[in-house]
Amino acid sequence: MYRPEIKVLDCTIRDGGLINEHLFEDKFVRAVYQALSASGIDYIEIGYKASTKYFSPDKFGKAKFCSEDFIRKMIEGIESKAKISTMVDIGRVEPEDILPKKDSVIDMMRIACYVKDVDKAIALVNHCADKGYETTVNIMAVSTALMPDLEEALSQLSLCPLKAVYIVDSYGALFSEQIHFFVEKYAGYLKPKGIEVGIHCHNNQQLAFANTIEAIRKGANFLDATVYGIGRAAGNCPLELLLSFLKNPKFRLDPILDVIQKEFIPLRKEIEWGYLIPDMITGVLNQHPRAAIEYRAGKVKKSFGEFYLGLRNDAVI
Amino acid sequence: MYRPEIKVLDCTIRDGGLINEHLFEDKFVRAVYQALSASGIDYIEIGYKASTKYFSPDKFGKAKFCSEDFIRKMIEGIESKAKISTMVDIGRVEPEDILPKKDSVIDMMRIACYVKDVDKAIALVNHCADKGYETTVNIMAVSTALMPDLEEALSQLSLCPLKAVYIVDSYGALFSEQIHFFVEKYAGYLKPKGIEVGIHCHNNQQLAFANTIEAIRKGANFLDATVYGIGRAAGNCPLELLLSFLKNPKFRLDPILDVIQKEFIPLRKEIEWGYLIPDMITGVLNQHPRAAIEYRAGKVKKSFGEFYLGLRNDAVI
Numbered sequence: 001m002y003r004p005e006i007k008v009l010d011c012t013i014r015d016g017g018l019i020n021e022h023l024f025e026d027k028f029v030r031a032v033y034q035a036l037s038a039s040g041i042d043y044i045e046i047g048y049k050a051s052t053k054y055f056s057p058d059k060f061g062k063a064k065f066c067s068e069d070f071i072r073k074m075i076e077g078i079e080s081k082a083k084i085s086t087m088v089d090i091g092r093v094e095p096e097d098i099l100p101k102k103d104s105v106i107d108m109m110r111i112a113c114y115v116k117d118v119d120k121a122i123a124l125v126n127h128c129a130d131k132g133y134e135t136t137v138n139i140m141a142v143s144t145a146l147m148p149d150l151e152e153a154l155s156q157l158s159l160c161p162l163k164a165v166y167i168v169d170s171y172g173a174l175f176s177e178q179i180h181f182f183v184e185k186y187a188g189y190l191k192p193k194g195i196e197v198g199i200h201c202h203n204n205q206q207l208a209f210a211n212t213i214e215a216i217r218k219g220a221n222f223l224d225a226t227v228y229g230i231g232r233a234a235g236n237c238p239l240e241l242l243l244s245f246l247k248n249p250k251f252r253l254d255p256i257l258d259v260i261q262k263e264f265i266p267l268r269k270e271i272e273w274g275y276l277i278p279d280m281i282t283g284v285l286n287q288h289p290r291a292a293i294e295y296r297a298g299k300v301k302k303s304f305g306e307f308y309l310g311l312r313n314d315a316v317i
Numbered sequence: 318m319y320r321p322e323i324k325v326l327d328c329t330i331r332d333g334g335l336i337n338e339h340l341f342e343d344k345f346v347r348a349v350y351q352a353l354s355a356s357g358i359d360y361i362e363i364g365y366k367a368s369t370k371y372f373s374p375d376k377f378g379k380a381k382f383c384s385e386d387f388i389r390k391m392i393e394g395i396e397s398k399a400k401i402s403t404m405v406d407i408g409r410v411e412p413e414d415i416l417p418k419k420d421s422v423i424d425m426m427r428i429a430c431y432v433k434d435v436d437k438a439i440a441l442v443n444h445c446a447d448k449g450y451e452t453t454v455n456i457m458a459v460s461t462a463l464m465p466d467l468e469e470a471l472s473q474l475s476l477c478p479l480k481a482v483y484i485v486d487s488y489g490a491l492f493s494e495q496i497h498f499f500v501e502k503y504a505g506y507l508k509p510k511g512i513e514v515g516i517h518c519h520n521n522q523q524l525a526f527a528n529t530i531e532a533i534r535k536g537a538n539f540l541d542a543t544v545y546g547i548g549r550a551a552g553n554c555p556l557e558l559l560l561s562f563l564k565n566p567k568f569r570l571d572p573i574l575d576v577i578q579k580e581f582i583p584l585r586k587e588i589e590w591g592y593l594i595p596d597m598i599t600g601v602l603n604q605h606p607r608a609a610i611e612y613r614a615g616k617v618k619k620s621f622g623e624f625y626l627g628l629r630n631d632a633v634i
Contacts, residue, residue, distance in 0.1 A: 175530060175562070176493065203523075205558055210527030213492060229592075240594075241522055244601040245492070254622030260594055261621045274592070275546075277557075277577055284561040304578045305571030 002247035005196070005221045009043035010036050010239055013063055014087055016230035017047060019271050022061030028263055029063070029074045032227060035259035037080035039243065040250045043108060046071055049086040051094045071105050083107035087138070088128075090120045101132025108134035108163065115145040118153040122160055129161040136198060136222065138166040142182060143173040143286050154189035164196040164222040169211065172204025172234050172279070173286035176214045183218035191219070198222030201237050203229055204283025206275060208237040213245060227256060228264040233279040233289045272296070281308045319564035322513070322538045326360035327353050327556055330380055331404055333547035334364060336588050339378030345580055346380070346391045349544060352576035354397035356560065357567045360425060363388055366403040368411045388422050400424035404455070405445070407437045418449025425451035425480065432462040435470040439477055446478040453515060453539065455483040459499060460490040460603050471506035481513040481539040486528065489521025489551050489596070490603035493531045500535035508536070515539030518554050520546055521600025523592060525554040530562060544573060545581040550596040550606045589613070598625045 012032050017024060029046070036044050047063025055064055062070040066086045075084070085108035088098075098109070109128040113121040118137070125135045137157055139145070157165050167182045174182070179199075186197045199215035199222070201208035212223055225239035240260065243251045268274075278292035281304070294300055295307055302310065329349050334341060346363070353361050364380025372381055379387040383403045392401070402425035405415075415426070426445040430438040435454070442452045454474055456462070474482050484499045491499070496516075503514045516532035516539070518525035529540055542556035557577065560568045585591075595609035598621070611617055612624055619627065 176527070177534075205561075206520075206523050206526050206555065209523050210493065217494075238523065238592075240597065241601070244522075254626055257594060257598070257621035257625050265594075275555075277574060277582075280557065281574070284558070304574035308574055309571055 003216075003221070004248065006216070006246065006248065007042040007196075007222050008239070008242065008246070008251070009045060009085065009198075009222060009224050010041045010226060011045040011087075011200075011224055011236070012036070012226040012230055012239070014045040014047050015226055015232065015236055016273075017061065017063050018232040019230070019273060020061075021059060022047060022063040024061060024063065026074065028267070030078065031259055031263050033075055033080070034078050035227070035255040037078055037082050038255035039252045041082050041239075043085050044080075044082045045085045045087060045110070046074060047086055048092075049088045049097060049106075049109065050092045051097050053094060054092045066106070068099065068104060075105065083134075085110055087112055088124060089113075090117055090124055093124075095127060098128060098131055098133075106133065108136065110136045110138055110166075112138040112140055112168070114140050115142070115149050115153050118156060122156060125160050125162060134163050135160075136162060136164045136166060138168050138198070138200060140168045141170040141288070142167050143169055143171055143178070150185070151189075154186060158189045158193045158195060162195045164198040165190055166198035166200050166222065166224070167215065167220070168200045169202055171286050171288065172202035172208065172283035174201075174211055175207065176211065179211045179214040180218050183215050183220050187219050196221040198224065200224040202231065202234055202283070203236060203275070204234040204279050204289075208235070209241045209245075212237045212242060228260045228268070230264065230267075230273055233273065233292060234276060234283065235273040277304050278307065281311060285311050287311060320533075320538070321565070323533070323563065323565065324359040324513075324539050325556075325559065325563070325568070326362060326402065326515075326539060326541050327358045327543060328362040328404070328517075328541055328553070329353070329543040329547055329556070331362040331364050332543055332549065332553055333590075334378065334380050335549035336547070336590055337378075338376060339364060339380040341378060341380065343391065345584070347395065348576055348580050350392055350397070351395050352544070352572040354395055354399055355572035356569045358399050358556075360402050361397075361399045362402045362404060362427070363391060364403060365409075366405045366414060366423075366426065367409045368414050370411060371409045383423070385416065385421060392422065400451075402427055404429055405441060406430075407434055407441055410441075412444055415445060415448055415450075423450065425453065427453045427455055427483075429455040429457055429485070431457050432459070432466050432470050435473060439473060442477050442479060451480045452477075453479060453481045453483060455485050455515070455517060457485045458487040458605075459484050460486055460488055460495070467502070468506075471503060475506045475510045475512060479512045481515040482507055483515035483517050483539065483541070484532065484537070485517045486519055488603050488605065489519035489525065489600035491518075491528060492524065493528065496528045496531040497535050500532050500537050504536050513538040515541065517541040519548065519551055519600070520553060520592070521551040521596050521606075525552070526558045526562075529554045529559060545577045545585070547581065547584075547590055550590065550609060551593065551600065552590040594621050595624065598628060602628050604628060
């Protein structure tokens with residue numbers, strides 16, 4: 001009934017932090033880490049590995065930089081079998097920010113890039129792998145990638161020291177048949193080299209969980225989710241739904257449900273994510289969420305219908 | 318790119334009315350009817366056809382009974398090509414409440430029943446068809462129906478004067494492969510007799526839209542949805558998502574988006590529906606939502622995790 005190769009990666013703190021400049025309280029981060037550890041999640045992503053050269057620590061929380069001190073403080077005293085990952089955006093980290101693995105509690109570095117930047121991602125993969133980390137590449141906005149570019153990228157990535165390459169539906173635009181297509185496309189290049197296919201969905205069309213299931217059906221084994229679907233704008237695949245779908249008895253659902261009740265339902269009253277019509281509109285039009293973010297910030301003086309028609313017509317021309 | 322046979326049925330007022338005893342204001346009902354008409358929806362379901370012998374008009378709103386006067390008042394002066402439907406529960410209507418079609422603005426009667434009551438439903442189908450109405454049967458809680466019972470029901474229904482027979486995922490429990498199974502099962506009995514397969518999904522696991530798409534892929538042509546997913550507890554397939562998926566140029570999305578902004582976002586602050594953890598829990602356990610409704614009413618003094626474990630263990634024993 002279950003596939004033991006499947007790895008669940010929770011990116012609640014990392015992706016959720018995009019809503020609030022990573023300014024979660026330490027207490028919140030520790031409560032999430034504790035619930036995820038009790039539920040048997042394979043990887044827990046604490047934040048970004050970014051350099052203070054590029055971002056000000058005055059403006060962003062500590063999960064933007066993920067110093068060793070910060071991570072150790074977040075996990076100290078909490079029993080856990082989970083591995084720890086951080087995300088790295090190309091061009092936003094200095095090589096010296098990445099310690100040798102033997103000096104770090106981080107297990108995996110996930111390198112995020114657009115398909116056009118895959119060469120830079122590969123350089124960073126090699127740098128991280130040489131220092132002893134597990135690595136993945138997460139190809140963002142795959143719903144707008146041109147197929148020859150994507151195929152060339154996958155061909156090159158198949159030669160790298162990678163655990164997984166992710167399909168990232170950044171715009172929340174994909175449907176099941178497209179998910180099937182991408183998983184099969186990725187798997188053709190990667191599986192023969194022992195590299196897994198990963199899936200990271202956004203929930204603009206309420207399809208993040210459904211599309212994660214469809215990716216599983218086609219063989220994806222690295223699955224991203226977040227508690228209560230938290231994440232920028234529409235959010236992500238809700239972890240609690242994913243765990244209830246997976247039949248592996250190593251996972252427990254009740255710690256996640258309890259942390260939702262204690263931490264996320266109050267938080268949802270302070271910061272906004274989930275099914276929001278401006279983000280639904282950018283999702284159905286396969287567009288970057290920036291227009292939706294502007295709309296929700298009150299910068300667009302149009303009705304929802306006008307906003308949709310305006311974006312749609314721009315998209316057609 | 319689109320299948321002209323597909324009919325979209327909006328049941329916003331009918332299913333949404335289950336939250337508030339059908340006490341929507343007339344102004345709200347008319348605004349919804351106007352938006353749906355402008356968007357090109359095929360069928361608009363105004364409410365239930367129930368007898369005042371079984372329900373008190375003091376307790377329930379007018380959409381519980383759907384008198385001719387009420388419906389005519391709701392639609393008066395609004396240009397529309399949509400047909401009008403009402404839902405009928407077996408045992409809750411008297412034969413004389415159903416006027417001859419020539420005296421009614423109602424076009425279709427949808428008879429809802431559990432699989433065990435299909436004989437009673439067939440009697441009502443025949444009664445309504447004899448009076449000149451289009452008819453459907455909506456088999457509720459199909460995720461708990463025993464297969465021999467369901468097959469016998471479909472076999473009998475295939476001989477009736479029906480437009481469609483619906484798969485109703487009342488508990489919001491089904492996944493894509495199960496939807497595929499049910500659509501193919503239904504279609505095997507019904508399509509040779511010219512009867513369509515219908516789909517009505519609930520959103521407990523955020524799969525109502527995804528499962529509606531999967532049903533379309535397998536040939537379902539009668540599709541239920543509600544504006545902004547309104548409906549009891551987790552709600553239904555959001556109409557705005559469904560319309561944006563369907564490629565038929567006869568549908569317009571912007572009137573639906575605008576009525577969401579004007580009517581539904583304010584309403585959502587007064588009455589609750591959508592992704593709610595107690596209903597997610599009954600959904601993943603394939604159970605009736607009554608325990609979730611009690612939980613949300615404050616009658617269950619357990620944490621979410623305890624509530625889940627309690628229901629799950631009852632379900633297993």
